[in-house]
Amino acid sequence: xxxxxxxxxxxxxxxxxxxxxxxxxxxxxxxxxxxxxxxxxxxxxxxxxxxxxxxxxxxxxxxxxxxxxxxxxxxxxxxxxxxxxxxxxxxxxxxxxxxxxxxxxxxxxxxxxxxxxxxxxxxxxxxxxxxxxxxxxxxxxxxxxxxxxxxxxxxxxxxxxxxxxxxxxxxxxxxxxxxxxxxxxxxxxxxxxxxxxxxxxxxxxxxxxxxxxxxxxxxxxxxxxxxxxxxxxxxxxxxxxxxxxxxxxxxxxxxxxxxxxxxxxxxxxxxxxxxxxxxxxxxxxxxxxxxxxxxxxxxxxxxxxxxxxxxxxxxxxxxxxxxxxxxxxxxxxxxxxxxxxxxxxxxxxxxxxxxxxxxxxxxxxxxxxxxxxxxxxxxxxxxxxxxxxxxxxxxxxxxxxxxxxxxxxxxxxxxxxxxxxxxxxxxxxxxxxxxxxxxxxxxxxxxxxxxxxxxxxxxxxxxxxxxxxxxxxxxxxxxxxxxxxxxxxxxxxxxxxxxxxxxxxxxxxxxxxxxxxxxxxxxxxxxxxxxx
Numbered sequence: 001x002x003x004x005x006x007x008x009x010x011x012x013x014x015x016x017x018x019x020x021x022x023x024x025x026x027x028x029x030x031x032x033x034x035x036x037x038x039x040x041x042x043x044x045x046x047x048x049x050x051x052x053x054x055x056x057x058x059x060x061x062x063x064x065x066x067x068x069x070x071x072x073x074x075x076x077x078x079x080x081x082x083x084x085x086x087x088x089x090x091x092x093x094x095x096x097x098x099x100x101x102x103x104x105x106x107x108x109x110x111x112x113x114x115x116x117x118x119x120x121x122x123x124x125x126x127x128x129x130x131x132x133x134x135x136x137x138x139x140x141x142x143x144x145x146x147x148x149x150x151x152x153x154x155x156x157x158x159x160x161x162x163x164x165x166x167x168x169x170x171x172x173x174x175x176x177x178x179x180x181x182x183x184x185x186x187x188x189x190x191x192x193x194x195x196x197x198x199x200x201x202x203x204x205x206x207x208x209x210x211x212x213x214x215x216x217x218x219x220x221x222x223x224x225x226x227x228x229x230x231x232x233x234x235x236x237x238x239x240x241x242x243x244x245x246x247x248x249x250x251x252x253x254x255x256x257x258x259x260x261x262x263x264x265x266x267x268x269x270x271x272x273x274x275x276x277x278x279x280x281x282x283x284x285x286x287x288x289x290x291x292x293x294x295x296x297x298x299x300x301x302x303x304x305x306x307x308x309x310x311x312x313x314x315x316x317x318x319x320x321x322x323x324x325x326x327x328x329x330x331x332x333x334x335x336x337x338x339x340x341x342x343x344x345x346x347x348x349x350x351x352x353x354x355x356x357x358x359x360x361x362x363x364x365x366x367x368x369x370x371x372x373x374x375x376x377x378x379x380x381x382x383x384x385x386x387x388x389x390x391x392x393x394x395x396x397x398x399x400x401x402x403x404x405x406x407x408x409x410x411x412x413x414x415x416x417x418x419x420x421x422x423x424x425x426x427x428x429x430x431x432x433x434x435x436x437x438x439x440x441x442x443x444x445x446x447x448x449x450x451x452x453x454x455x456x457x458x459x460x461x462x463x464x465x466x467x468x469x470x471x472x473x474x475x476x477x478x479x480x481x482x483x484x485x486x487x488x489x490x491x492x493x494x495x496x497x498x499x500x501x502x503x504x505x506x507x508x509x510x511x512x513x514x515x516x517x518x519x520x521x522x523x524x525x526x527x528x529x530x531x532x
Contacts (some may be wrong), residue, residue, distance in 0.1 A: 033084055041075060069438050089432075092421075109415050112416060142333065150482050153385075156485065160492050205314060208238070247286075250276055251340050349402075358505045375392050382501070388492055406517075409469075
């Protein structure tokens with residue numbers, strides 16, 4: 001062995017010892033800070049560099065959080081990184097502790113969804129829109145712009161009309177694909193709902209058709225009464241609608257991904273970081289193109305003497321007509337959240353509801369009975385907004401499905417300044433998550449919580465025992481601004497469907513498939529429908 005080789009080996013050994021020493025000192029410092037931290041909320045032991053994220057990687061985030069609840073109780077902490085301050089997350093499963101963070105006061109200390117950070121800014125979430133906007137002045141402005149439009153009676157009535165038109169279109173495609181020798185039509189229900197919800201949200205918020213249903217129909221062929229996808233058929237519209245659906249899913253995943261520390265996103269996870277950035281950039285570009293096109297259309301219509309105010313009831317037109325000087329960027333930041341929320345959350349909600357109706361026929365029959373009463377002798381007449389407001393059992397049904405499979409099992413908040421919660425004092429910028437599904441399953445708050453029983457939410461039925469035990473759309477000033485629109489879409493769809501059709505599982509052993517990022521998403525399943 002040469003002298004040079006020996007020197008290299010010695011140098012490598014010394015370097016290895018030095019690195020090992022640094023890692024040992026870093027680990028010792030990390031655990032010293034961890035065990036001497038203030039407010040020792042119970043929770044799993046974190047790792048240096050990664051916090052508690054390895055547990056989530058191994059078993060999945062949702063299973064990990066359930067494990068923490070079972071082991072540590074109604075208040076526990078985890079770490080999404082090794083910074084014991086900025087990477088700390090507090091999970092709350094007790095309604096009494098939620099009253100403070102979900103206060104409706106404009107002076108509330110918990111008006112933030114999440115504190116701003118480098119990841120939020122990199123992905124464009126930190127200071128835009130309403131959902132996770134951490135700039136309170138920007139959030140207040142956007143809330144003032146969007147909420148009145150989403151609650152606009154004319155917009156909601158237009159939605160009812162749009163949904164009926166799109167349902168009729170979807171129904172026609174089902175009939176064209178139906179084997180006339182079979183009284184039942186077999187459908188991949190969640191796939192159809194993704195396209196239906198996309199058409200609804202594009203038409204009602206952007207004022208243009210996405211042709212998602214039409215293009216999806218073009219990808220199918222008829223075979224033995226079962227609708228199967230024809231891989232040899234494609235269309236420009238189908239490619240576009242599938243792209244939009246994928247980008248919506250990416251948006252939800254990106255909201256979870258930005259919680260990773262910056263160093264991890266830009267090293268080991270750089271591929272995913274770039275992928276999500278490109279997906280969101282592409283989605284932003286699509287929305288911006290819609291805005292520019294709509295501006296040109298409205299100016300042309302006004303020039304031609306058309307009464308645009310009466311003819312246009314989509315959100316974008318209402319934006320442009322009411323706030324003529326508003327910038328495209330502000331419109332885009334608000335519309336993209338309406339678009340995201342109105343697509344994926346609505347399609348999954350309808351998917352969950354239909355699953356439970358197939359599983360519990362007596363509930364389905366009660367829903368149908370109410371539809372027949374509301375529509376009286378003419379069940380095929382046009383449905384009105386007033387009909388939807390009378391649909392009380394549907395509302396109870398939606399609440400019960402939300403309780404068992406909430407679209408948002410976690411609701412985030414953060415404090416602006418240091419504050420007390422329970423027996424602990426938390427510094428400003430602490431991230432809190434209401435772990436709602438554990439509250440929904442708790443017999444202290446709901447009688448027989450594992451039982452599917454929409455009647456518990458009917459007036460005069462079971463009294464909900466505590467404040468904040470069912471938060472369909474969040475609570476406080478940061479609750480979902482599109483809540484009335486979402487309920488209108490779901491209730492109108494249910495009335496359109498069940499006034500004509502009965503439904504059951506195509507496979508009687510069908511299990512409910514759920515995926516989770518920051519929300520619950522309904523997996524695929526097939527149903528068999530037939531005329532009532």
